[in-house]
Amino acid sequence: MKITRLGAAVALAAGIAAPAFAQTEIQDPECVAPAQPGGGFDLTCRVAQAGLESVLGEPMQVTFMPGGIGAVAFNMFNTTRDDDASAIVAFSTGSLLNIITGKYGDYSPEDVRWVATAGADFGAIIVRADSEYETLSQLMDDFAADPSSVVVGAGGSVGSQDWMKGALLLREAGASPMEMRYVAFDGGGDAIASLLGGAIQVYTGDIGEMVPHLESGQMRILGVMAPERLDAPFDEIPTVMEQGYDVEWTILRGFYVGGGVSDAEYQAWVDAFDAAYQTEEWSQIQHERGLLPLDLSGEELEQSIEERVQVLREVATEAGLIQ
Known part of the structure; x- marks a missing residue:
């Protein structure tokens, strides 16, 4: 996949004030919502579609891949599309729970690369x-x-x-x-x-x-x-x-790519989200979609995923979902 970056130095050379971020162009960008239209994965992809508009070189396409509440997509991006750098896949805290309880097969959270968040739900x-x-x-x-x-x-x-x-x-x-x-x-x-x-x-x-x-x-x-x-x-x-009821459930919404995506290709997506996070448009889109700000990307998100998976394993074990 061809990925190029337009540096802020171009603007400086032209005598124009550089933007606060470097614009990133990713060829044929796609967000895969692993369910039917209308649910939380659709919402997550729409946030990316609108929120990345100012930093991507072309419009992002949203496609739907229903099956197993994300299992079909997770398996595909661990096999035939594991090195597809043009596509990100929506996930939630529920996806992490499904992975650790075996609903996505034998794959683990370490088999994909966690890119960025859309916010908290x-x-x-x-x-x-x-x-x-x-x-x-x-x-x-x-x-x-x-x-x-x-x-x-x-x-x-x-x-x-x-x-x-x-x-x-x-x-x-x-x-x-x-x-x-x-x-x-x-x-x-x-x-x-x-x-x-x-x-x-x-x-x-x-x-x-x-x-x-x-x-x-x-x-x-x-x-x-x-x-x-x-x-x-x-x-x-x-x-x-x-x-009066002591029940709370916070949902992390975000995106991953296949484990075969190269470091440079992965970083291009991270850079795009980091750039979008700095814009007023991103905050407005989060607000309109009912999400609270939670802007994590790259290594910071990877660390957060690791911590969340540990907690979810403990909860799932207590509920008898895993042995």
Whole structure:
């Protein structure tokens, strides 16, 4: 893959003030969202598509590769596309959980190269606008009385991060997570469609993916799983914790490339994100998409991933997901 960099020295030689970053051109840039359109991976790629526009030499294409909540893409970028430097793949904390619990096969977090983050997202408890559940406490009461009476659904199988959100709620209600009546979908978009269609009662999704749906009035957010209230447009939504339930779920959103991508090609992507992080446009896009600033790239992100994986292994072991 051909990758070139346009240095700030060009601008200086022309007598023009150099920008605060060096512009990077990556040939045929692509962001792979490993699910159907409409969910969190789609959101993550849209952040990159819009946020990197000012630093990439050409528009970024977003493509969808559903299958196994990211497993198909992870396997492809460890085999036939492991050295494809033109593409980044969206991931989340849930992806890390799936890797360490074996849902992505025998590959490990060390088999790919972690490039950069799009920001932080948080879990959310979502129902239809006409749901019988007007408050989180009403839902928690039913979880405590009869967990199987509530149909919960999300984009991920048992043991996924969306399942973990529901499991933590049931545990807080005094019930066993294994009693949860859970329906797995291949992505957030499918789960939202099923919620609106009445196939499930509760969607344990992410707050960021709710941005396009807030004005429609079709759904109600019972609580956000953040440490404290978020800024507008979510400032009127109470946290789960302030409603008396000790449950929090922070989601890291970001991108990786295949393990066969060279150091120079990998660094080109890191440079592009570092440049974008310095722009007002990036902050605005994060805000509009419901993400909180969390700008990590390169070695700093690699270190963060290593630490997060260690914590997730401990949680997954406690939940009986891994031995």
